[in-house]
Amino acid sequence: VVNASPDLRQQILDNGALHPRRGKRDSPIAAVLLTNGDVDHIAGLLSLREGHRFAVYATRRVLGILQENSIFNVLDPALVDRRPIDLGRGFAVTDADGQPTGIHAEPFAVPGKVALFREDPGAGPGYGTEPEDTIGLALAAGGPAAFYVPGCAEVRPDLATRLRGAPLLLFDGTLWRDDEMILAGVGRKTGRRMGHVSMSGPEGSLARLAGLGIGRRIFVHLNNSNPALLADSPERAAVTAAGWEVAEDGMRIAL
Amino acid sequence: VVNASPDLRQQILDNGALHPRRGKRDSPIAAVLLTNGDVDHIAGLLSLREGHRFAVYATRRVLGILQENSIFNVLDPALVDRRPIDLGRGFAVTDADGQPTGIHAEPFAVPGKVALFREDPGAGPGYGTEPEDTIGLALAAGGPAAFYVPGCAEVRPDLATRLRGAPLLLFDGTLWRDDEMILAGVGRKTGRRMGHVSMSGPEGSLARLAGLGIGRRIFVHLNNSNPALLADSPERAAVTAAGWEVAEDGMRIAL
Numbered sequence: 001v002v003n004a005s006p007d008l009r010q011q012i013l014d015n016g017a018l019h020p021r022r023g024k025r026d027s028p029i030a031a032v033l034l035t036n037g038d039v040d041h042i043a044g045l046l047s048l049r050e051g052h053r054f055a056v057y058a059t060r061r062v063l064g065i066l067q068e069n070s071i072f073n074v075l076d077p078a079l080v081d082r083r084p085i086d087l088g089r090g091f092a093v094t095d096a097d098g099q100p101t102g103i104h105a106e107p108f109a110v111p112g113k114v115a116l117f118r119e120d121p122g123a124g125p126g127y128g129t130e131p132e133d134t135i136g137l138a139l140a141a142g143g144p145a146a147f148y149v150p151g152c153a154e155v156r157p158d159l160a161t162r163l164r165g166a167p168l169l170l171f172d173g174t175l176w177r178d179d180e181m182i183l184a185g186v187g188r189k190t191g192r193r194m195g196h197v198s199m200s201g202p203e204g205s206l207a208r209l210a211g212l213g214i215g216r217r218i219f220v221h222l223n224n225s226n227p228a229l230l231a232d233s234p235e236r237a238a239v240t241a242a243g244w245e246v247a248e249d250g251m252r253i254a255l
Numbered sequence: 256v257v258n259a260s261p262d263l264r265q266q267i268l269d270n271g272a273l274h275p276r277r278g279k280r281d282s283p284i285a286a287v288l289l290t291n292g293d294v295d296h297i298a299g300l301l302s303l304r305e306g307h308r309f310a311v312y313a314t315r316r317v318l319g320i321l322q323e324n325s326i327f328n329v330l331d332p333a334l335v336d337r338r339p340i341d342l343g344r345g346f347a348v349t350d351a352d353g354q355p356t357g358i359h360a361e362p363f364a365v366p367g368k369v370a371l372f373r374e375d376p377g378a379g380p381g382y383g384t385e386p387e388d389t390i391g392l393a394l395a396a397g398g399p400a401a402f403y404v405p406g407c408a409e410v411r412p413d414l415a416t417r418l419r420g421a422p423l424l425l426f427d428g429t430l431w432r433d434d435e436m437i438l439a440g441v442g443r444k445t446g447r448r449m450g451h452v453s454m455s456g457p458e459g460s461l462a463r464l465a466g467l468g469i470g471r472r473i474f475v476h477l478n479n480s481n482p483a484l485l486a487d488s489p490e491r492a493a494v495t496a497a498g499w500e501v502a503e504d505g506m507r508i509a510l
Contacts, residue, residue, distance in 0.1 A: 070372055186280050
């Protein structure tokens with residue numbers, strides 16, 4: 001979460017977001033909001049270690065995963081504040097010192113699954129899945145809320161209703177079709193098994209999220225098997241024709 | 256560990272080590288040998304996840320850290336074999352299928368410390384340190400052994416004796432001087448506190464590892480505060496004058 005005040009936004013434009021501003025080892029990251037406990041959502045914390053002050057917000061379920069994995073103690077508790085969040089309860093995002101970042105967040109449950117590394121192989125997929133396993137976030141900086149939903153197993157009517165008329169949506173773009181990893185010979189799992197709705201098909205995100213009056217729609221979290229990653233593919237053309245964008249490294253978004 | 260057979264070496268030269276040879280998601284990594292349980296030694300395993308078959312060798316102490324951190328279950332036990340190693344006992348490194356890699360390894364204890372994230376803040380530095388916390392490796396592929404010692408708190412006479420006459424040494428180059436992070440204002444810890452001997456000074460690695468007839472000496476694991484990283488620094492000139500090299504990304508070493 002990058003503070004959205006006009007001053008700070010100008011600093012980012014002037015200096016580049018990657019230049020430390022308040023010391024040799026400073027970082028513009030004031031807070032991290034986790035939407036899932038899987039390795040691709042939490043392992044990045046291990047690169048922010050030692051001496052970097054910030055806040056981590058997550059459900060109690062996901063904080064429990066950090067708690068039970070001692071490796072996350074590289075985040076010094078004296079510097080990194082872990083803060084539980086409640087589904088449906090909005091909050092002002094503050095930095096490690098409790099100073100406001102200017103961003104308001106509201107977490108909500110989306111269909112998902114337990115983290116891969118906590119699956120019980122004997123219990124079948126979905127074992128132990130709870131509403132706190134995967135969440136979406138409504139994020140606002142004074143204006144109407146943008147939505148961040150990087151993992152979502154199914155677009156149900158309640159989610160479509162929630163997203164209606166939003167100015168901005170960042171959404172799970174893992175796969176183009178449910179069985180593409182199997183077809184490509186790079187995996188044994190379907191998207192459904194991994195907790196990700198596909199872009200295509202009658203139940204896909206392109207169809208289910210059409211006609212909701214969402215301003216800007218950006219796919220994030222794309223798997224490298226997804227042909228929509230290729231700028232010249234028919235799948236990318238279909239994504240673009242449907243009014244969506246595909247996120248790129250270094251993309252900047254101002255709320 | 257890259258297999259050292261002439262055929263495979265030729266393949267690597269022909270194809271580049273990063274091109275998959277046996278499938279779309281293949282990797283040339285047949286085995287991983289851990290020398291320490293700290294985050295910079297084990298977190299990389301989380302990037303080798305799902306579907307990659309290899310073997311992990313480590314002391315029981317370090318395997319225990321993987322065991323107590325469920326996030327490492329992203330390494331599917333059906334694909335990734337965890338193998339305990341004993342100090343002073345050499346072994347043939349094999350891949351996940353038990354096929355020889357052509358490399359023989361022998362682990363030995365070096366002065367080190369417990370992993371940062373398992374320190375007991377109330378117990379002071381060094382609490383719980385055991386010989387299995389930090390090891391060095393003698394690695395041979397038919398010829399005399401090369402040595403890999405990426406973390407070492409002190410060069411004691413027994414280590415110097417062990418390294419005498421070795422054709423190749425990769426050694427802990429974390430810091431130039433013990434208090435450089437404090438002087439630079441980027442940290443509160445000395446090298447000694449972090450379990451790393453410095454390059455410079457009468458007890459430093461340059462002095463203590465001189466005159467041992469080691470063929471090629473390469474510093475690895477350099478911290479970004481170490482001025483020897485800069486190609487035009489006086490410290491780099493001193494390193495070079497002493498007959499050492501500084502490792503670079505993409506460096507290849509044939510045993």
